[in-house]
Amino acid sequence: xKKKTYSSLExxxxxxxxxxxxxxxxxxxxxxxxxxxxxxxxxxxxxxxxDEGFIVKDSILNSYRLSVxxxxxxxxxTAHTKLISNSTYLLKKLSSQFKATVQIGVMHREHVYxxxxxxxxxxxxxxxxxxxxxxxxxYTSAGKILLSQLSEEEIxxxxxxxxxxxxxxxxxxxxxxxxxxxxxxxxxxxxxxxYQDFITVAAPLKNTSGHIIAAIELIYPNDAKLLRTIEQxxxxxxxxxxxxxxxx
Amino acid sequence: xxxxxxxHTIKNAMNILKLFxxxxxxxxxSEISKQLHLNISTTKRLLVTLEDYGYILRDSxxxxxxxxxxxxxxxxxITTTMEIRKEARPVLEELVQKLDEAVHLGVLEGTxxxxxxxxxxxxxxxxxxxxGKRNPSYCTACGKIMLAYQKEEKREKLVxxxxxxxxxxxxxxxxxxxxxxxxxxxxxxxxxFAICIDEFYQGISIGAPVYDYTNDVIAAISxxxxxxxxxxxxxxxxxxxxxxxxxxxxxxxxxxx
Numbered sequence: 275x276k277k278k279t280y281s282s283l284e285x286x287x288x289x290x291x292x293x294x295x296x297x298x299x300x301x302x303x304x305x306x307x308x309x310x311x312x313x314x315x316x317x318x319x320x321x322x323x324x325d326e327g328f329i330v331k332d333s334i335l336n337s338y339r340l341s342v343x344x345x346x347x348x349x350x351x352t353a354h355t356k357l358i359s360n361s362t363y364l365l366k367k368l369s370s371q372f373k374a375t376v377q378i379g380v381m382h383r384e385h386v387y388x389x390x391x392x393x394x395x396x397x398x399x400x401x402x403x404x405x406x407x408x409x410x411x412x413y414t415s416a417g418k419i420l421l422s423q424l425s426e427e428e429i430x431x432x433x434x435x436x437x438x439x440x441x442x443x444x445x446x447x448x449x450x451x452x453x454x455x456x457x458x459x460x461x462x463x464x465x466x467x468x469y470q471d472f473i474t475v476a477a478p479l480k481n482t483s484g485h486i487i488a489a490i491e492l493i494y495p496n497d498a499k500l501l502r503t504i505e506q507x508x509x510x511x512x513x514x515x516x517x518x519x520x521x522x
Numbered sequence: 523x524x525x526x527x528x529x530h531t532i533k534n535a536m537n538i539l540k541l542f543x544x545x546x547x548x549x550x551x552s553e554i555s556k557q558l559h560l561n562i563s564t565t566k567r568l569l570v571t572l573e574d575y576g577y578i579l580r581d582s583x584x585x586x587x588x589x590x591x592x593x594x595x596x597x598x599x600i601t602t603t604m605e606i607r608k609e610a611r612p613v614l615e616e617l618v619q620k621l622d623e624a625v626h627l628g629v630l631e632g633t634x635x636x637x638x639x640x641x642x643x644x645x646x647x648x649x650x651x652x653x654g655k656r657n658p659s660y661c662t663a664c665g666k667i668m669l670a671y672q673k674e675e676k677r678e679k680l681v682x683x684x685x686x687x688x689x690x691x692x693x694x695x696x697x698x699x700x701x702x703x704x705x706x707x708x709x710x711x712x713x714x715f716a717i718c719i720d721e722f723y724q725g726i727s728i729g730a731p732v733y734d735y736t737n738d739v740i741a742a743i744s745x746x747x748x749x750x751x752x753x754x755x756x757x758x759x760x761x762x763x764x765x766x767x768x769x770x771x772x773x774x775x776x777x778x779x
Contacts, residue, residue: 282528283535283568287575290596298603322529326536327656330631340600342629342636346654347539348597351589354547380591382576387591408576408595 285311286319290328290340295406299337357488357522358390364520365392365490372511374492377405378479379416384436385409386417386489405472405493410436412449415462415476416489422457423478423486429453461512462489463504471496475508477515481522488522490515534560535568539577539589548586604629606732606741607638609774614641614743617767621760623747624649625767628664628729629740630672631656633684635665638741649746650723660684660703661696661721663729664742669703670710671731671739677707693720715761719749726752728760730768735776743768 280288288309292300300308306316320338323329327343352358361378369376369392377391388407411417411432421429433446456462465473476491492511494500537558541549549557555565569587572578576592601607610627618625618641627639634656651657659665659680669680685700695718697703710716716729729744745752745764752760 281531281571283531283571284575286532286535287571287577290592291575293596293599295599295602298599318529319532322532323536324632326533327631328536339603340596341631342600342604342638343631343654343656344593344596344600345638346652347542347589348593349653350542350544350547351591351593353544354588382579382591383574385576387576387595389591389594406595407598408592 282319285309285315286323289316289319289323293340299332299339301337305338355389357520360521361390361488362392364518365390368392368490368492368514369394371514372492372507374475374494375405377416377491377493378488379414379420379476379491380488381411381417381420384411384432386411386414386420388416388491389488412437413464414491415464415474416491418453418456418462418464419476419478419489422453422462426450459508459512460516461508463508465496465501465504473497473500473504475504475511477508477512479515480519482519484519487520531568534558534564535572538565538568538572542589548581548584548588550586554587604638606734606771606775610639610732610741610743610771613767613771613774614639617743617745617763618643620763621745623745623752623760624651626651626664626744626746627732628662628668628742628744630659630665630668633659633680633687635659635662635668635742637664643747647748647751649725651746657722658684658690658692660689661692661718663716663718663727663744663746665729666707666710666716666718667729667731667742667744668739670707670716681707692722693724695720696722715765717757717761724749726757728757728764730761730765731772732768733772733775733777735778737777740775741771743771 289305292305292308302313302316302320305320306313309316320329324331327341329338330341331338357380365376365378373394375392375394377388379386379388385408409417411421421432429450433449437446437449460477462476473494473496474491476489478486479488479490481487538554541554541557551562551565551569555562569578573580576590578587579590580587607627614625614627622643624640624642626637628635629638636656637651637653640651640653657665659669669677672680681700681703689697697706714730718727725746725748727744727746729742731739732741732743734740743764745760
């Protein structure tokens with residue numbers, strides 16, 4: 275396989291990309307291993323990011339974590355993304371109607387970003403798995419909805435680039451088939467794929483001019499009984515979502 | 523690759539991100555390039571990379587840039603993994619109800635204090651603090667608490683660094699020297715709270731330490747208000763309530779002492 279070379283800025287951004295809910299601290303050694311860059315390079319990039327206030331060193335553990343300063347930038351995003359403020363009421367309504375945690379996802383490059391969420395407390399309680407805000411498109415049902423809107427060419431391009439890591443699809447053809455179904459059905463279901471603890475159901479969300487701008491996703495704890503009736507629930511959910519026009 | 527060139531690249535890219543604020547959430551390519559004294563092609567190249575990684579979005583109609591969804595992802599990691607924020611919320615809410623002045627939860631980042639959370643009073647006033655904001659530690663109550671309760675070796679290092687970076691007189695009572703700062707920090711550690719009057723612009727802030735189960739001070743709680751709202755006579759009561767809140771939170775975090 276051809277090895278991609280990254281610029282310094284790209285490597286700096288790849289460092290920020292390493293942090294997750296499960297692993298929120300990294301040593302320089304770990305960073306250099308994970309990114310396949312020299313220790314000295316990792317060290318220099320980490321210092322740059324630290325100087326700029328994006329990461330901080332934990333003096334006790336001698337490792338680095340994301341800086342609290344990032345919260346001020348995320349608050350700018352929250353304050354100025356209409357889709358976030360305009361979807362809060364809708365998500366609450368859907369959450370109580372479908373008795374699920376509900377989130378709204380938008381696509382950027384090869385990821386779905388979940389920009390707003392309403393928890394359905396009783397169901398999620400006791401589950402330790404965190405739901406990340408940024409997930410590769412083919413991992414989740416919202417991602418599949420968004421992918422299915424792309425042209426066939428774009429879908430094939432995506433599959434060739436990113437599907438190698440997928441476990442659920444033995445080959446690209448299976449995946450393309452599933453996306454075709456998703457598009458005809460108007461909903462997507464994921465169970466036991468990348469979030470083993472959850473069953474998710476997603477449908478497209480349109481804006482006031484009728485364009486699909488996002489996907490809405492229901493999240494349930496994985497449960498055999500629910501799994502048997504999930505198709506029916508997905509159809510109901512799709513019907514509800516079809517009627518919605520959200521101002522963005 | 524040329525070393526200085528790449529350092530500037532990262533610095534310039536991060537400076538682009540920092541341009542975006544609640545007041546100025548959208549920027550044009552030409553405005554960014556002008557503001558940061560970068561030529562258009564350099565600016566464009568940085569923006570393309572930042573957009574690829576989700577830090578920037580470009581509105582195809584208005585041709586303006588805004589911050590990308592990647593920040594939501596990163597902030598979720600910060601707020602979820604820093605559990606203290608979740609634990610502290612009810613304690614801060616109770617404190618703001620009692621005192622009706624803005625309360626903060628601060629942690630140390632480098633030599634700065636960074637606000638992990640803030641709750642406004644019912645009469646919000648313009649303070650130089652918001653969630654995620656970094657302020658100098660040597661002239662804020664949360665900051666002084668965090669400095670005072672470091673292990674001696676670490677504290678010396680921090681004070682030395684503060685001195686090297688230069689102590690700025692933000693208010694009429696800001697400490698003038700590292701020596702004065704150390705004397706104050708020792709006093710703060712002895713008494714268990716910090717009071718700053720007109721040290722960071724005008725106003726009074728009172729802070730107390732939050733411990734966790736390891737017996738380390740991991741954060742500080744403070745209340746801040748203008749001098750015309752918190753009078754000298756109020757100080758003992760405010761101090762007592764801030765200490766009480768900090769103790770309550772410490773207990774929730776597993777501190778027994």
